[in-house]
Amino acid sequence: MSLSFDSFVLAASTATLDAEPAARDHADAVEFRMDLAADPFVELDDYDGRLPVLATNRASWEGGESEADEEARLASLERAARYDAVAAVDVELDALETRRGVSAAERAREADAAVVASVHDFERTPATSELRGLLHEAASVGDVGKVAVTTTNRSDALRLLEATHAATAWGDAVATMGMGEAGRHTRAVAPVYGSKIGYAPVHEDEATAPGQYDLATLARLVERLGSR
Ligand SMILES: O=C1C[C@@](O)(C(=O)O)C[C@@H](O)[C@@H]1O
Numbered sequence: 001m002s003l004s005f006d007s008f009v010l011a012a013s014t015a016t017l018d019a020e021p022a023a024r025d026h027a028d029a030v031e032f033r034m035d036l037a038a039d040p041f042v043e044l045d046d047y048d049g050r051l052p053v054l055a056t057n058r059a060s061w062e063g064g065e066s067e068a069d070e071e072a073r074l075a076s077l078e079r080a081a082r083y084d085a086v087a088a089v090d091v092e093l094d095a096l097e098t099r100r101g102v103s104a105a106e107r108a109r110e111a112d113a114a115v116v117a118s119v120h121d122f123e124r125t126p127a128t129s130e131l132r133g134l135l136h137e138a139a140s141v142g143d144v145g146k147v148a149v150t151t152t153n154r155s156d157a158l159r160l161l162e163a164t165h166a167a168t169a170w171g172d173a174v175a176t177m178g179m180g181e182a183g184r185h186t187r188a189v190a191p192v193y194g195s196k197i198g199y200a201p202v203h204e205d206e207a208t209a210p211g212q213y214d215l216a217t218l219a220r221l222v223e224r225l226g227s228r
Pocket residue numbers: 013031033056090118146148177178179199200208209210212
């Protein structure tokens with residue numbers, strides 16, 4: 001299966017691929033959080049869903065739950081990329097600055113999976129210049145550069161939207177989202193400014209990041225705002 005980031009992709013974030021049937025009506029893809037799954041490869045072996053899979057195996061040093069060493073963690077991502085259903089993998093920008101990370105991305109691409117290069121800041125929204133730099137760096141090494149930051153006030157949210165707009169105008173494919181209550185609306189609004197991916201759990205109590213809307217709500221908001 002394949003996934004194009006030419007237009008907005010709504011990904012249902014989930015710890016289990018069993019969520020796919022419930023996500024089908026609203027999502028374009030399933031973000032499978034392998035780091036949250038008990039046995040991700042058993043799930044991938046059994047997967048017969050319709051939605052393409054974006055595989056994420058988030059490292060603990062980037063806010064995820066994978067405690068595996070980098071070799072094993074990235075090898076798992078490469079293995080996931082070889083499944084036909086896996087259309088994209090998420091690789092942290094910090095990992096892409098290592099030789100092992102670069103080769104994981106190369107192998108994923110050889111297996112026809114796109115690469116989402118990601119950055120997370122669980123404390124703050126960086127200054128505009130830093131945000132723009134991160135977006136450009138991530139978009140340069142990934143098919144999409146994703147930056148998720150913690151927004152604690154409206155100015156943070158505005159800075160994030162402004163940086164999204166500037167990166168998109170510059171020609172970079174980026175995805176952004178403000179984590180937390182103050183930036184919650186950016187999940188619906190950032191696509192208006194060019195953000196290429198949105199993440200939402202099928203049920204709000206299964207959120208994979210602070211401030212996510214449930215899938216049906218985000219789908220409705222994004223559609224109403226004309227991004228989908
Ligand atoms: O990187 C992201 C974005 C995210 O953190 C969010 O804020 O929606 C949710 C994660 O599951 C995903 O891997």
